[in-house]
Amino acid sequence: MPKGRILTQSERLVIVREAAKGVGKPRLAQRFGVTRRTIDYTIKREKDRRRDTGIRTAAASVTVTPDEMEAFDAELAKHGFDSRADGLRALMQATNGIFVPDEHLSGELASFRAALNRVGNNITQIARRMNEAKKRGLPPPWSNRQYEEIRALAGTILEMGDQIDLLVRRRNSAMAVTVDDVLREFALGTK
Template identity: 55%
Template structure:
């Protein structure tokens, strides 16, 4: 049985480099006198080595307005963070808890949707009565009950808008607290 050729560390690095240039596994296998499977294993092993050792290979880019960048830099300096990249990395790492679906928010919005459906039905009934009266050439019946219903409807819409505003402010404050905590952890870790 013929002995298998072993690749040196330098040859493995060359294979990875050549693969990144687009050279196929078959060509590299022939060049280094190994099987195509050995070349693929070498590439696979290199990817896992980078992942397992924490080597950073991915890049994230973001475009900001000058004001947004100034506010971000101000926040970083307030927390004693020197590098934007460290802050962004920490925020990305802690984003798992920040960007999770908010079940409480979803439940409240479902309740708001049901309330809006009821309001929509009331508006439809009022419009229907007014349209029927108008088609008959009569002045629409608009008594105290209808006026109270419209006032109640207007009050509900205003209350609804306030509740949605409060709900979103609470959620935004929660996200802001999580992000601030992540930045504080980074600042404390640098000391």
């Protein structure tokens, strides 16, 4: 390979395009008469150039209801964004601060999961007894006290559902405040 060969701009573009299609770097180096390091550098330089010049090559798409779109547009207008794209871009650039795991929520949900597993096992045992009694033509095999325990169990399940709902609503409320802060910061140009 000749040393010091300088690639033309059109050759650089071809290298980047071919590399994106999956053509191997050794093959490109041989084809253009340069070293593999030159190919690596060319690809990196193009990535850096696209990033630095703000050339956007990826698209994001999401389908929402008309009400969701109206609410999003209202938030964007409230914070001075001219377009949905600018608002989405601001949110995407700030995701490191927004979409972080919530350790408290994860811990609470894990404890709820364990409790629901225990409840599920109890319900399975009750159903098994009921089926056995039904097959034999007998009345349900439990006393009034046991029947009250079953009713209490059902109440516990409903209460747990309400607690989980409240927990998720609180978390969503905190997330909305964080997203609102991010939009405000970008609209004011503080980031």
